[in-house]
Amino acid sequence: AKIQGAKVRGDVHMIRMGKNVSIGENAMVHVAKIQGDHPTIIGDGVTVGPNAVVHACTIQSNTLIGAGAQVLDGAKVESNAVVAPGAMVTPNKVVPSGQLWAGSPAAFLRDLTDEEIASIAASAQDMAGLAQAHAIECAKTHQQVKQDEEDAYDLETRNESYFPRGTDEEADKSDVLGLGVPGMMFNSNLTAKSQGETSK
Template sequence: MSSLSARIAVAASGAARKIGAALDNMGAGMEVAKFTERLVPSTRLVSVDGVAPALSGANNFIAPSASIIGNVTIGEHSSVWYGATVRGDVNSVTIGSKSNVGDRAVVHVAKIQGDFPTKIGNNVTIGAGAIIHACTIDDLVVIGETAQVLDGATVGTNAVVAPASIVTPGTKIPSGELWAGSPAKKVRALTSEEIASIAESAHDTLELAYLHAVENSKDYKQLIEEEEDRLDRKLRKDAWFDPNIPDPEDVLGQGVPGRIFNSTLTNPEEGLKMKAERNAKS
């Protein structure tokens, strides 16, 4: 598709969206009996028997497709990723700060088999697809992808459960050890480098959670503006001047010496004001 054809397509799509919105508003105004479109209720946060999940605040990242159900408490800077389920329906689930529950992981509790809650400490990384069921996981632990930690088990501080391992009910994993297998058994003690990497893993996931939280907080208007901006930049020629991008040859917000049309030398105070606003945004 040529550049001209692409620009025509972009303009036509924008016009079509505006016409569609206008028709929708006109139709709504003509309705005699108002129609309310009912959407599927969100399962991100669900109460059970009047008990709602308790989150520390806006610094948690709960993915749109994750489900936090019932008596669940989550500490600061912790995250629950896409498709994961944390369900405290028959007992309580407690997750500390800076911990993360990976994609499609399941955290649950038990009422019949010993009445065990689930307790997850600080700086814990739970891998994608893992099952954490009615157990206790201390601070600074890594549970590998698709691993299972079952009823009454305890995983000590600075320990690692290898991917696809099964920690059987009642097992106690001491601090500083690597366990693997089905059933999981001690493989060896962790090195100092491996222990240090546990905290690094939690920190790296925390930074990624901040990025996803920002993206997921955008409304549809922001997404449309970003898409239009992306298409605009894709179709622009390199020689076109973009006033939103600072010129590296700019001098104190006054423009580029010897260049016209982008200079504010006639009103230097305006140039300094523009530069301050630009720096504040970046």
């Protein structure tokens, strides 16, 4: 999933991404050529937060790069690791698997729990599902969008007790207009007043 404003620039080298990768709003994924020959390699199930910079480095599978964090040239973030929001992983630094790094320059903060590692994968899966739903909606024609709006309005305003007769069903002869219960309006009988009866 590539959120609006995110930039993926493989202009002077290659960028390779795995499955279920999410690049957050205004994040940048770039490569290097002049100061070292570094592509950017991103594994499966990686979430790059908004305003983060991933530059000419390797991000292994099931990792989280926090909002505004930077991972710079030649650095490596191993699988099941987290770079905290705003952290800067300096060039050629390695963030070992299962660890949380924070600060600028980034340094080891603590080991991740099993629950935290599992939540990285769950977050990536959620974003992948959202991306699929977004792609389906964006592929709809104007007519389909209009029909969706009408269906939503109908669902919001429909009386649950009303069921229209199907076109293949035989009409009830007592249903004069074919619309409901004859002789009733607002749940009151529509009967003529007897002679001499006055309205109350």
